[in-house]
Amino acid sequence: MTSMRHALPWPRTSARSGAASGRLSTLPGHFSALLRWLGLLLALLACAAAQAQQLNTAAALFKVNRYDLLWRVDADASAVMEQSMEEEALSDQGAQGLTKYTRMYNKALSTLEVLEAYTLKADGRKLPVGADGMQKQSGMASAGTAASWPDAEVIQITFPNVQKGDRVAWKIRTRQHRPQLPGWASLQEYLPPLVDYDSFHARIEAPQALGLKVVATGIPLVASTSGTTAVWESQARLAASVIDNTPYNTLVSYPRLLASTVGTSEELVALFARGFDAKAVVGDKVRELALQITAGKRSTQDKAAAIHDWMRKNIRYVAVYLGTGGWVPHDVDWILANGYGDCKDKALLEVTLLRALGIEAVPVLISTFNEYMPPELANGFNHCIVYIPSLQLFADPTDNRIPFGSLPLADSGKPVALALAQGGRMMQTPVLDPARNSIVVKTVLDIDARGKAKGSVEIQAEGMAGTELQDRLAALPEGMNAIAVQKLLETDHWRGRGRADYAPVQREQQTQALAIRDLEIDNLLNDPQSGSINPQPRLAMPTYAIRNTGNYGAASRSYAMGCTPIRLREEAELRFDPAYKLLRIPQDFKQEGPDGIAFEARYQREGNTVKTTRELTLSQPRQYCTPAQYALRKPAMDAILKNLRGTVLFEQ
Incomplete structure (x- = not known):
């Protein structure tokens, strides 16, 4: 789905800033360690970023030897943050990623000093970062809907001669003299298990009368007092671990240290x-x-x-x-x-x-x-x-x-x-309703003895699914319908042609129809002499049941995943030339699963024609599934996916 453009900053502190998300990279203040690691992964691994998050290849690139944090909050909610970190490059790729460190802050609200920055060579030599290695940029300009921020200031540290086995270290002091909102001081320090932390130490100090709230999860926290000052300390050693693909609800899953002068969201x-x-x-x-x-x-x-x-x-x-x-x-x-x-x-x-x-x-x-x-x-x-x-x-x-x-x-x-x-x-806010978030796909194909198909595909989408289809069609230049169909087929390594017919996009309604007529696929069957084909051939569009089930490949999950409520119906008719002998078609199947899962598939053979009707409804009352809900749903979803992957066997 299309991302929203965000304007509210997310006050978070961080070891390193990153560019993992254009949304967060525009926010004022400090950045969380979460952004730092994900951003560095993206910079190092580019297209493999999603896989990197899942397999934690970052842990093979670098580690955190030491991360120390001191946050002192005053009675007026102004604050001083001192952070120091030492990271070690475990590979050449890791050294490349650690060469630069960037921190952005709001100069209208705070000041920033780099107290120390150097490379520590494996042989013990210390190479301080020179004046030319400290770059400052004032203001941030962005095109389109991204935020422009004249009051932003970016500090970039470039470490000299970083090689595998070397360490980079820095110490920074940030003074926030003006809070984002009156009386609000806030810290969010997330420690995602993407890399090893040999040592993490945090200390928070605030006047007892300020009533600062501090919470730690996944790391120890010790509270004490020193005169009129409240003190909290946390020390931990954290090991990298495998993270589920596309985790949800990470703000309540990753190890974290949170502090705020405002305790509740209502306040x-x-x-x-x-x-x-x-x-x-x-x-x-x-x-x-x-x-x-x-x-x-x-x-x-x-x-x-x-x-x-x-x-x-x-x-x-x-x-x-x-x-x-x-x-x-x-x-x-x-x-x-x-x-x-x-x-x-x-x-x-x-x-x-x-x-x-x-x-x-x-x-x-x-x-x-x-x-x-x-x-x-x-x-x-x-x-x-x-x-x-x-x-x-x-x-x-x-x-x-x-x-x-x-x-x-x-x-x-x-x-x-x-x-x-x-x-x-x-x-x-309301959860998506599958009665109004739905897709119906109707496919008719005549398949000749050479494996070439002619026919049509009709799609009717409603709700958020309708908006997504509208997004695709609105991006299609006028007069490019035929080329768009050709490129769509090429995505699945098919050669063919057709024309896309659809009414002009009307954003006042979340409904959209699309018909691909005069559809010809020259190589629908790779080997017309013998082989198999899904009874619902799928174009490269997210409008089919199998592309909306979610990923149930893992035996279990440690983090929540996305579960979108939706109803999908597929009706397909494959008319095979008399030269084909149909050996087998999928069996009818019905699955009433837990947590709002319902699926029914009917397959009918009439001579050399195979007719398919399949309907999947996911009506859970939320848009995520916890690890426990994943385990509950997995047997039913595995059975549904097995049926959706079933094929028609044929030979000539």
């Missing part, structure tokens, strides 16, 4: 709402605009829909941060004058327009990552949307693909913090 969203509501000023210009947009509309539903649709079509998503702009929106007049804004800007304007009509609306904090369980302390949010209490409805004005009344996949089924009039409140 955090209330704090955020103070600055947000101060900007939600209903002036004459806003009131007139709201009345103009909703002229002729009578019901609250219709008025809210009109406002939302106007926002989607007239206010572009563009993020430019200044000062605390990562958490504080621009003024309404500024947003209207420029015709753009980031997520909280767009949420602010939509909320203000609705309030101008007497429709109560409030901001909502949410995460668009694969995180469906909130961490122990308030944080983990990176996006802002809108909630309309009288309609009990969420809306995301940043995604112009999604009509009013629906949410994008990244927003669905997520824990959210709402700033209601009565105070902050936690809720959950």
